[in-house]
Amino acid sequence: MIEIVAQSSIMREVLRMAERAAASDANILVTGESGAGKDALALHIHSQSRRATQPFIKIDCATLPSELLEAELFGHERGAFTGASDARPGRIEAAHKGTLVLDEIAHLARDAQAKLLRVIELREFERLGGRRTISIDARLIALTNVDLEAAVSRKSFREDLYYRLNVVHIHVPPLRERREDLPGLARDLLKTYAAKHGRRVNGLSQEALAVLKNYDFPGNVRELANTIERAVVIAAGARVESEDLPEAIRAAVLTKSHGARRRTLAEVEADYISETLAVARGNKSEAARILGISRKNLYEKIARYGTGEEGKRGNG
Ligand SMILES: Nc1ncnc2c1ncn2[C@@H]1O[C@H](COP(=O)(O)OP(=O)(O)OP(=O)(O)O)[C@@H](O)[C@H]1O
Ligand SMILES: [Mg+2]
CATH class of the missing domain: 1.10.10 (Arc Repressor Mutant, subunit A)
Incomplete structure (x- = not known):
């Protein structure tokens, strides 16, 4: 279980919102750039909720073709489609009493959107090819890194579903908008990766930290994590030095500081x-x-x- 680092005031506000929402049963929409920490926040919300000891089930709506996704979500009865040789419960059923995370919700096809709306409104559904109506009690957390409102205006996402999912909206800001979180994140990640690789690396040099603090991290916390993991592996001593950071990051920071003209x-x-x-x-x-x-x-x-x-x- 990861601790959410929140040194910046903007991230502290995000955590406050998340914890308030966790105490309710409301559906939550979490938005933010790739790697910003949407998954991490969803897990945090679950662990702070009364459902913490119940299942935490995640499904990625972007990776499966739509028929397979529906089967994964709703489950199916035997013979529901070619290849369905057994009956199988879906992810929604698995999340009963717990939390269901729908990752990359914008990729959900129109048919599945309609079915999901019914799950939210009536708290019931049928497996594919099934007649038995199954009742379900789960909190939904939908994640997206695209502008869902724009998808609604384009008519690729149902407006009614959007409102049902967006009862509470939490935006995880990109790392470059909360640089105060960087030292704490780097410290936690360093500990994690030092343990994982059995390395005795226990800190960053001032210079290395300064490089990281000045970099924009388009890949957000995930890019920071990869950077730290690599540095931990290649560091010669007990500290990560700036030489242990990727050339691309050091170069980007140098160009920035030299390129920026001081104003008159x-x-x-x-x-x-x-x-x-x-x-x-x-x-x-x-x-x-x-x-x-x-x-x-x-x-x-x-x-x-x-x-x-x-x-x-x-x-x-
Ligand atoms: N505040 C945080 N504290 C510690 N680790 C974090 C934090 N935020 C993110 N991470 C770590 O950074 C990585 C990326 O985070 P996560 O998977 O939650 O991003 P995401 O927003 O879901 O990205 P994507 O849109 O690409 O799925 C994960 O390994 C996660 O554990
Ligand atoms: Mg994610």
Whole structure:
């Protein structure tokens, strides 16, 4: 069981939401980029819920073709289709009293969407080829890394199902938006992989940590985990050094710090003025007061920097 690292305020808020939702029986939609930690959060919610000692069942809607997926989800009776030589319960049945996680929910075909809607609304279903109606009590957690609302407008996802799944919505932010979580995550992952590979690596050098903190991790926590695992395996000493990190990551960080031009004082001033104008809702007297300069001086600066229009735009 992994602990969810939440040092950043944004992730602490996510955890608070998750724990509040865990205490209820509401269906939950978890969104977030690939590798951000949606699966990890789903498991955390289950373990914090009254269903914790009951089954935690996951099904990936993206990997199976639609007929097989339906058979997996709903189960089937003997002879339901060619090759169904035995009756088999599905994942929904297996999740009775527990939690059912539907990963990559956007890939669910229209037919299965309709059936799932019935499961949610009536808490019952039949196996494929079956007549017996089976009652089910499970909490649903749906995961997606695509914009489900957009899928609804495209009509590839049923709106009624979307609302049924989206009773509570939790967004797991990408790692680059919560860099404060990185040291804690790196520490936990280091421990995990050192144990897995029997290596006595117990920390990261300041420099290695600085490289990681400056990298954007498009693959999020999964990419960090792979990076740490590799570093643990190749580290020569008890500490991971920056040389143990992939060249691509070190190069990306170097390009970023060297490539970023420092702004001039005039640019900073111009930005701050338009920001203040936005805060003052375009009211120049108010903006001048906040900035501690005269109205006349503000008008001069606006004319010089051409920031007046932005101020109005900021005002909506
Ligand atoms: N907060 C966290 N603390 C510790 N480990 C984490 C955390 N978040 C994610 N991980 C680990 O990172 C990896 C990726 O996380 P996970 O599988 O939950 O991502 P995901 O959002 O479901 O990605 P995908 O959309 O690709 O399925 C897993 O190995 C998971 O254990
Ligand atoms: Mg996942």
